[in-house]
Amino acid sequence: MFSEKEKIFKIRILVFYFFxxxxxxxxxxxxxxxxxxxxxxxxxxxxxxxxxxxxxxxxRGKILAKQGEILADHKIGYSILLDRxxxxxxxxxxxxxxxxxxxxxxxxxLKKYRKIPLYNPIPVKANISFEEMSAFEARKKDFPELFIGxxxxxxxxxxxxxxxxxxxxxxxxxxxxxxxxxxQNVGKTGLEKQYDYLLRGKNGSKKIIVDxxxxxxxxxxIEKPINGTDIETTVILPLQKLIKKQMxxxxxxxxxxxxxxxxIYGMVSNPSYNPNLxxxxxxxxxxxxxxxxxxxxxxxxVIQGRYSPGSIFKLVMMYSxxxxxxxxGKKYFCSGTFEQSGIVFRCWNTAGHGELNLPSAxxxxxxxxxYNLGLKLGIEKIIKTSKAFGLCDLTHIDIPGEKKGFLPTxxxxxxxxxxxWYPGDTVNTSxxxxxxxxxxxxxxxxxxxxxxxGIKVVxxxxxxxxxxxxxxxxxxxxxxxxxxxxxxxxxxxSGTGIxxxxxxxxxxxxxxxxxxxxxxxxxxxxxxxxxxxxxxxNPEITVVVIAEKGGHGSDTAAPIAAAIFNFYAxxxxxxx
Amino acid sequence: MKKFDYILLVIFLxxxxxxxxxxxxxxxxxxxxxTILKKQVIWVFVGLIAGFFVYRTNYRVLIEISPILFISxxxxxxxxxxxxxxxxxxxxxxxxxxxxxxxxxxVKIAVILMFANLIKRHKGKLLHxxxxxxxxxxxxxxxxxxxxxxxxxxxSTYMAMIGGGLFVLGLPKKVIIGGIIVIILGGIxxxxxxxxxxxxxxxxxxxxxxxxxLGHGYQVIQAKVAVGSGGIFGKGYKLGTxxxxxxxxxxxxxxxxxxxxxxxxLLGVAIVLLLFFLLISRIINIARVAYDxxxxxxxxMVASILFYQVTVSTxxxxxxxxxxxxPLPFFSYGGSGTVTYIIMIALxxxxxxxxxxxx
Numbered sequence: 042m043f044s045e046k047e048k049i050f051k052i053r054i055l056v057f058y059f060f061x062x063x064x065x066x067x068x069x070x071x072x073x074x075x076x077x078x079x080x081x082x083x084x085x086x087x088x089x090x091x092x093x094x095x096x097x098x099x100x101r102g103k104i105l106a107k108q109g110e111i112l113a114d115h116k117i118g119y120s121i122l123l124d125r126x127x128x129x130x131x132x133x134x135x136x137x138x139x140x141x142x143x144x145x146x147x148x149x150x151l152k153k154y155r156k157i158p159l160y161n162p163i164p165v166k167a168n169i170s171f172e173e174m175s176a177f178e179a180r181k182k183d184f185p186e187l188f189i190g191x192x193x194x195x196x197x198x199x200x201x202x203x204x205x206x207x208x209x210x211x212x213x214x215x216x217x218x219x220x221x222x223x224x225q226n227v228g229k230t231g232l233e234k235q236y237d238y239l240l241r242g243k244n245g246s247k248k249i250i251v252d253x254x255x256x257x258x259x260x261x262x263i264e265k266p267i268n269g270t271d272i273e274t275t276v277i278l279p280l281q282k283l284i285k286k287q288m289x290x291x292x293x294x295x296x297x298x299x300x301x302x303x304x305i306y307g308m309v310s311n312p313s314y315n316p317n318l319x320x321x322x323x324x325x326x327x328x329x330x331x332x333x334x335x336x337x338x339x340x341x342x343v344i345q346g347r348y349s350p351g352s353i354f355k356l357v358m359m360y361s362x363x364x365x366x367x368x369x370g371k372k373y374f375c376s377g378t379f380e381q382s383g384i385v386f387r388c389w390n391t392a393g394h395g396e397l398n399l400p401s402a403x404x405x406x407x408x409x410x411x412y413n414l415g416l417k418l419g420i421e422k423i424i425k426t427s428k429a430f431g432l433c434d435l436t437h438i439d440i441p442g443e444k445k446g447f448l449p450t451x452x453x454x455x456x457x458x459x460x461x462w463y464p465g466d467t468v469n470t471s472x473x474x475x476x477x478x479x480x481x482x483x484x485x486x487x488x489x490x491x492x493x494x495g496i497k498v499v500x501x502x503x504x505x506x507x508x509x510x511x512x513x514x515x516x517x518x519x520x521x522x523x524x525x526x527x528x529x530x531x532x533x534x535s536g537t538g539i540x541x542x543x544x545x546x547x548x549x550x551x552x553x554x555x556x557x558x559x560x561x562x563x564x565x566x567x568x569x570x571x572x573x574x575x576x577x578x579n580p581e582i583t584v585v586v587i588a589e590k591g592g593h594g595s596d597t598a599a600p601i602a603a604a605i606f607n608f609y610a611x612x613x614x615x616x617x
Numbered sequence: 618m619k620k621f622d623y624i625l626l627v628i629f630l631x632x633x634x635x636x637x638x639x640x641x642x643x644x645x646x647x648x649x650x651x652t653i654l655k656k657q658v659i660w661v662f663v664g665l666i667a668g669f670f671v672y673r674t675n676y677r678v679l680i681e682i683s684p685i686l687f688i689s690x691x692x693x694x695x696x697x698x699x700x701x702x703x704x705x706x707x708x709x710x711x712x713x714x715x716x717x718x719x720x721x722x723x724v725k726i727a728v729i730l731m732f733a734n735l736i737k738r739h740k741g742k743l744l745h746x747x748x749x750x751x752x753x754x755x756x757x758x759x760x761x762x763x764x765x766x767x768x769x770x771x772x773s774t775y776m777a778m779i780g781g782g783l784f785v786l787g788l789p790k791k792v793i794i795g796g797i798i799v800i801i802l803g804g805i806x807x808x809x810x811x812x813x814x815x816x817x818x819x820x821x822x823x824x825x826x827x828x829x830x831l832g833h834g835y836q837v838i839q840a841k842v843a844v845g846s847g848g849i850f851g852k853g854y855k856l857g858t859x860x861x862x863x864x865x866x867x868x869x870x871x872x873x874x875x876x877x878x879x880x881x882x883l884l885g886v887a888i889v890l891l892l893f894f895l896l897i898s899r900i901i902n903i904a905r906v907a908y909d910x911x912x913x914x915x916x917x918m919v920a921s922i923l924f925y926q927v928t929v930s931t932x933x934x935x936x937x938x939x940x941x942x943x944p945l946p947f948f949s950y951g952g953s954g955t956v957t958y959i960i961m962i963a964l965x966x967x968x969x970x971x972x973x974x975x976x
Contacts, residue, residue: 049742050913051905053785057917058901061924065894068928069887071935075845076883083845090842091858 091250098193098225099242102269104207104232106278107306107504108615113207113233114196119169121177122162122190125151132186139184140166162190195226195233195320199278201313202285205341206276206305206440206502208233209316229319231341232274232502234441242269274502275304277615283608284309287601291588293568294342294481296500297605299616300489300580303498303510305438306616307605310342344436344443347478348587351555352406352594353572354473356491356525359403361418361426363521369399375409381468386412389554389593403528404536406552408472415471416464423470424450429517431497433479436486437511439501446483449476474556485585488572491526492549492580494519530577537595538573541603546610547577550584550602552594566590571598575606582609582616622969625899629947629962632892633661635877636948642855643868643876644950653869653950656716660952664959671963675971679964680737680911683730687755690727693720694762705942706815707766721763721771722953726960728756728775729918732782733911743787752783769816770941773929774922781921782914785904819940839864840872840934843879844886851882869950871942875934893927903969912968919961 075083104113121140128136137147147165154163165187169177174189181187195210197203208231217227225244228234245266250259284295284307297307312334318327332339340346362371377393379386388394388408394401402410415423427433433446449470451462469475479487482500490497495517499510529549532538537552550573557568569591574580584602591597609616640657644650671679693711697720701708710717735755739748756779763772788796808817843859852858857879859865865872878886897920904916923946930945932938944951946958 047742049787050785050910053787054901054905054913054917057781057785057920058898061894061897061901061920064924064928065890068931068937069890071932071937072844072878072883072886072890075841075935076847076878076886077849079845080848083842084848086842087846087859090839090864 097245097247097266099244099266100193100268101195101210101226101242102240103271104240105271105273106276106281107274108278109273110278111198112203112274112276112278114198116194116196117191118167118194119174120164120190120192121166121169121187123165124162124186124188125154125159127186136165136184136187139180162188164190164192167192195317197316197320200315200317202281203276204313204316204338205231205310205343206274206308207231207316208235208440209320211320226320230339230442231440232272235439236272236503239272240269243267273504275299275306275504276308276502277306279612279615280307280605280608281309283307283604284601287604288588291591291597292336292342293586293588293591294346295584295586295601295605296343296481296485297609298485298489298498298500298583300492300574300583301496301498302512303486303489303500304504305500305502306582308343310340310346312336312338314338341440341442342587343481344438344440345480346587347444347446347480348568348570349475349477349555349557350473350479350484351553351568351570352408352473353479353484353551353553353570354471354477355403355406355411356529356551357426357430357432357487358411358414358418358423358471359399359525359528360430360491360517360521361422362399362414363524364426364518365418365422367399367414367417369524371414372396372398373402373410373413375407377409379409379412379468381412381416381465382463384465386465386468400524400528400531401536403525403551404531404534406532406537406554411471412468415467420451420462420467420470423467424448429515430487430490431513431515432483432487433477434483436482437499438482439499439503443482444480446479447476473553481585481587484570484572485583488550488574488583488585489580490515490517491522491529492574492583494522526577529573533573537593538571538599540595540599541573541606544575544603544606544610546575546606548573548575548603548606549577549580550574550599552599554593557590567592569597570594571602573602573606575609582606620970622899622903622966625896625903625962625966625969628892628896628899632889632896632947633959635889635892636945637661638854639873639877639880639948640869640950642857642880643860643873645855646861646863647869650869656952657950657955660955661959663952664956667956668959668963671960672967672970674967675976676733676912676915676964676967677971677976679967680730680733683727683734686727687731687734690720690724691758691762693718694724694759696720698762698765701766707768709766709768709771716952719951719953721759721766721768722951722957723960724759724763725775725778725922725957726964728759729778729915729961729964732756732779732918733914736786736914737911739786739910741787743789744783744792746789746792749788749792752779767813770943773941774925774943777925778918778922781924782918785917786910786914836866836872836940837934837936839866840875841936843875844935847879847882847886849883851878851880851885854880856880867942870944871930871940871949872934873948873950874931874945877948878934890931893923897924897927900965903965903972906972907968908972908975912972915968916965919965923958923961 101115103111103115106112133147134144137144150165197207209229210226210233211229213221213227221227225241227241228237243266245264248261248263280297288295288309288311292311295309298305314331374396375388375394377388377391394405394407397407397410427448433448435443435445454460454462466475470477486497486500495515497513497515501510526549529551532551533541533548538550541548550571553570555568555570557566569588571594572585574583584605586598586601588597637657641654644653697711698708700711702710702712704710709721710719735752736748760772760775839859843857843865857876859879860868860876865875868876900916900920904913904920907913907916926943926946929938929941929943933940944954
């Protein structure tokens with residue numbers, strides 16, 4: 042065509058053209074590969090890029106006392122939150138000054154939440170007071186990146202009074218988290234734990250669409266939160282207060298239950314702790330302080346404290362004797378001491394009780410009588426009777442952590458110590474000493490079984506008409522039980538429990554003075570027991586008191602029980 | 618015979634329209650998006666007017682005055698090094714009162730014309746050494762000045778453009794072999810001494826994007842997600858989540874084709890790639906039919922640079938090519954670039970118009 046150009050140029054242009062074509066073909070197939078072959082995969086990634094699921098916390102149910110007082114409350118706290126999307130660098134020191142932080146401290150807070158996505162506002166000042174909140178509201182305009190946020194928390198208005206009953210809530214452990222499936226506080230002990238599934242409710246969730254920086258764009262509710270249900274308990278608050286006051290500074294446990302259905306009216310374990318301190322999100326100091334306390338306030342002595350029953354066990358011994366055909370008139374002589382295989386066992390009354398029959402021996406809590414009786418019955422019979430009562434077994438009370446007492450057997454002793462069971466061991470067991478251990482709640486169920494003519498109830502706090510609590514009719518002889526009750530009444534009318542005799546209600550019971558390992562008979566180091574029921578005819582309530590190192594049962598535990606029976610007599614309507 | 622390549626014009630107008638629509642979607646979430654779009658529309662018109670005058674003026678005249686254009690270009694490139702604004706680590710923009718100019722874009726025109734000027738008297742199937750040295754000395758200058766900004770991406774477009782010209786004009790075998798050696802050595806040397814850490818990082822991440830998921834690799838991964846999630850038919854105009862939700866970096870410039878691919882799917886991609894291919898084919902055709910070597914060279918260089926920018930810009934977002942900030946002609950926002958590409962089209966139409974006339 043043109044003189045100036047030769048064919049070679051056209052060939053080069055053609056080569057260039059084909060190169061361009063080839064590259065475009067490669068490009069097309071690359072797009073085809075991404076958009077068709079891998080389209081689904083990238084679509085999924087793109088969707089995940091934009092959606093975030095945020096939980097809406099449910100409202101935890103309240104725990105109420107029998108008369109409706111709120112024992113555990115759902116409260117709303119206020120915090121100042123920071124929207125980091127709006128935070129500009131030069132504002133950091135301004136905000137720090139306003140929030141009363143040093144720059145360094147404030148930066149530390151920001152750093153702490155660095156890994157939390159930006160669409161989550163972060164708390165920069167938690168649990169502010171109403172005054173602080175009003176102060177903030179007044180200057181809100183100057184701090185567009187801050188706003189007030191609400192955070193629900195658990196509040197126990199009566200603090201340590203009901204700590205062992207209610208327990209407290211806290212952040213879930215990994216295991217708990219797996220079972221509940223969403224991040225919300227769970228009950229850690231007590232009723233909070235037992236009825237967590239009712240109280241907790243279910244967190245809802247919303248989807249929010251965010252951009253690559255985590256900035257919030259749009260929101261969509263997926264699941265409404267389901268609030269937890271309130272639960273009503275059997276706790277009588279004035280009674281609880283009375284028990285607490287009566288226990289004073291004695292370590293120990295007191296429990297008051299309904300004889301016939303197992304409802305728990307009051308329960309105190311001393312010392313206690315303030316659950317409000319433990320339920321707060323970050324309070325490692327309080328946790329450390331409480332858990333390292335000398336007298337183990339976190340232990341619920343009512344269900345976890347294992348004590349020698351002392352003379353309380355004589356009630357089981359008496360039944361065992363009757364069941365073995367021994368009559369009420371069976372007499373033994375107490376000289377104040379008793380010798381067995383060269384070892385001298387003493388009665389608490391060193392002068393001796395003289396000649397006693399069975400009910401009198403219970404009433405005066407004569408040790409020598411029961412030493413004789415124990416040897417006559419033999420350990421196997423004693424164990425059999427204890428088992429028939431269900432002693433040293435779980436009561437299945439509706440708070441977690443219950444421990445069993447301990448019922449020793451010759452086989453156990455041989456295995457554990459290598460020694461055979463000596464008659465002396467039987468002698469010790471006969472008055473509730475030695476290896477035998479019971480918990481206060483077991484004792485309360487034992488007393489209730491005696492009082493209710495052989496019905497074993499499950500002690501419980503949940504007061505819900507929909508829940509039926511098990512009542513077990515034990516294979517016990519009602520005539521013998523009646524005789525035991527007669528002896529218990531005699532304890533009050535003429536025995537060691539005489540201090541309860543002038544109450545406006547007829548009480549039956551048994552005192553106990555249990556030696557402890559460090560115990561020394563006359564220095565008041567024994568554990569002081571009282572276990573009884575009232576009214577004598579048609580029993581309604583069982584009261585069990587143990588005051589550690591309270592000395593004689595009649596000295597410390599009996600007056601506490603007396604106050605409780607007195608309260609019952611005067612406020613019967615509260616117990617319906 | 619036809620004086621005008623209507624097919625080329627139609628393809629060009631289609632591309633520039635699709636480009637504006639895409640930009641309109643891309644800037645939806647960008648701060649000051651509306652002004653960006655308005656400015657781009659104005660620049661398209663400025664480009665069309667400038668293009669009209671370039672088209673009217675015989676390209677041989679333009680080649681004759683190219684030394685003046687070339688010298689002013691060099692002055693602009695020096696000025697930008699001294700007075701330029703530093704953006705993204707490079708001194709590429711100069712403030713001219715109302716707007717900022719990126720001299721490295723219009724200088725492309727001057728370089729094309731200057732190259733044509735240098736070879737206007739050259740005859741033969743291959744380029745002689747003497748003229749090669751001359752070309753190297755003259756055209757190397759603006760490239761070096763751009764590398765000093767430093768703007769490796771734009772400098773590479775010059776190399777592609779000049780390379781295309783040299784290939785068609787014909788290089789002696791010795792030069793090709795020597796060139797390959799120089800490129801390899803130069804590559805090693807620049808890798809060891811000249812490349813900035815961020816450039817090296819980009820090349821590393823090209824070979825393994827997972828290496829740096831939140832840094833440079835992040836951009837490629839998110840762009841790939843955008844493209845891939847577009848599927849066959851796309852998510853719909855202005856409905857691309859990757860872009861809307863700001864996962865795509867620089868959606869209005871370097872990553873604009875990812876926005877397009879996400880919203881229009883493979884169907885749209887195929888159409889645009891075909892349009893670009895046809896556009897380049899038409900320009901190559903102009904090179905074939907041009908009256909003289911000068912005209913041929915202009916068309917080849919324009920074809921080369923458009924081809925290079927399209928390939929790199931669309932290849933980068935799908936992980937075919939390391940991330941380099943190269944705008945997609947007619948799509949990416951940028952006044953200097955847009956006017957330059959339109960003038961390039963005007964230039965090749967100019968060559969086509971005068972394919973039978975020797976003066």
